[in-house]
Amino acid sequence: MNDTTESGAVPLLNRLRRFPDVEAANLQAWDATDSLLLDTAAEFLPGDGNVTVIGDRYGALTLSLAESQATTTGAVRVHQDLVTGEKALRNNADTLGIGGFEQLPLGPSLLAGARLVVMQLPRTLAELEEAADAVARYAEPDVVLLAGGRIKHMSLGMNDVLARCFEDVKPQLARQKSRVLVARTPKLRTRPLPYPIVEENAELGITVCAHGAVFSGTKLDIGTRFLLTFLPKMASAAHAVDLGCGTGILAAMYARSHPDAQVTATDRSAAAVASATCTVQANGLSGRIRVLQDDAMESLPEASAGLILLNPPFHLGASVHAGAGIKLFEAAARVLEPGGELWTVFNSHLPYLPALERLVGRTTVQGRNTKFTVARSISRGRN
Ligand SMILES: C[S@@+](CC[C@H](N)C(=O)[O-])C[C@H]1O[C@@H](n2cnc3c(N)ncnc32)[C@H](O)[C@@H]1O
Known part of the structure; x- marks a missing residue:
């Protein structure tokens, strides 16, 4: 500067x-x-x-x-x-x-x-x-x-x-x-507050809530959509985390498809947390999903989750910076139990595969489309 x-x-x-x-x-x-x-x-x-x-x-x-x-x-x-x-x-x-x-x-x-x-x-x-x-x-x-x-x-x-x-x-x-x-x-305002916007997503069969500042609004991000196609291949974890949850779509869909799991949806953004809380309530999932405002899961104990879902941020404020994703991979390595799974979706041009392998553990590409890669990393534990 x-x-x-x-x-x-x-x-x-x-x-x-x-x-x-x-x-x-x-x-x-x-x-x-x-x-x-x-x-x-x-x-x-x-x-x-x-x-x-x-x-x-x-x-x-x-x-x-x-x-x-x-x-x-x-x-x-x-x-x-x-x-x-x-x-x-x-x-x-x-x-x-x-x-x-x-x-x-x-x-x-x-x-x-x-x-x-x-x-x-x-x-x-x-x-x-x-x-x-x-x-x-x-x-x-x-x-x-x-x-x-x-x-x-x-x-x-x-x-x-x-x-x-x-x-x-x-x-x-x-x-x-x-x-x-x-x-x-x-101007004198007589209409009700427009936020959060609450919308049915017919494709997913859930209601999605979005405050103004949340990623993608009520819309399903195309990377998130691709990651969701892998739900049937994901491990059944007693505790799963939607890391960087935004509106909470991944948390809601995982909770629905894995009825025995407890899920934590967590984000550093207050608007995301308010949106996800609304999404969880709107879908009757309050007993299954807790929503937490936190920076990179820092309040979750080490080795406390069997599965983490992640569509990492691409931007840090106005700058495009790989550090945003890397910080979350490091956090996932800390919070996953040994053998736990991290499922990540990212733009295929990003150099994330070696970073996942190095920071989390054995990483394999589970799918690729024209834009995105979905990878599964198995935590090697931290010792
Ligand atoms: C690409 S969006 C994905 C949102 C949502 N999971 C989805 O698929 O629609 C990335 C999210 O990560 C959150 N995020 C970025 N850095 C974070 C951090 N250090 N700790 C927690 N959340 C973070 C952002 O606020 C944003 O909501």
Whole structure:
């Protein structure tokens, strides 16, 4: 990251870390959008200090605002979807000795009374719609929403989504390939909350629920569909894990086809966990599947699962990075009992087979189609 932004907050930003998220030379804990948002926020800060942050990655926005607000009353409230982002923010706060923030779920407790909302634009329109709807619904009528992003990841659809929730939406001048959209005057909302979306999937015979930020929405991902064709070949485990569960489709389908199994569906995303919880309830599987928000199963004991299902993430935030998958293979190696099975689906061009062999154990290709490979790895145990 270069230091040439105009923000006075750069010294603080440069001390931030992504840990416990994946760290690498080409992955940064803040970007030019954070810096632009902070400079723009300085123009709009309300006198009463009532500021909320949405989508902070590792604390850049929250900690800079908390520090600049240090003499006013009231904590900066923040919602982050990923448990890794929440932990990184707390770690960075401890290192920098900054307090004065509160981490909350998306909803009234986050937004009631808010007069300035500072948001990193999410990747999908659905996630933006859910967040913008919450701001329009719960914040003060004079709230100003500053939504910033990298121009290459922004679309006119984002302006349209904001315009469905706010009377006045204005793009600001761009700086360093980033831009802020300013939205004001919430529209009166009379319709019910659109999220989670609940849909029958006729192909699978289950109901799927999706909050805005969850992978693939209510749709069945094509990689997941391919992995599901191998259900009959999978071991019958007393305890199976759907790792990176998203909406919980894999957990629900495994539980249905293996009536004696207990299943854990786990993801680091709050939206995924809320979606999977809804999917589990909608299919009458509450007694069979527990849903857990966790980073790479870190709260599950070693050697505690007989089978793990995995459609690993391809992206880390906006970057394509193999580290996201590797971290989950390492986690699977820890949590599988010796002889337990890891079933993974991935884009065939990714170099995952040697990594699975090295980290988990004997790995064989079970199937390939034009795009995807499905592999089974047998855990060799860890000694
Ligand atoms: C490709 S999606 C698959 C979702 C779902 N299993 C499906 O097949 O539709 C990958 C999922 O992994 C989750 N994920 C990424 N990194 C994770 C981590 N460190 N710990 C837990 N979940 C993670 C993402 O939030 C995302 O929901």
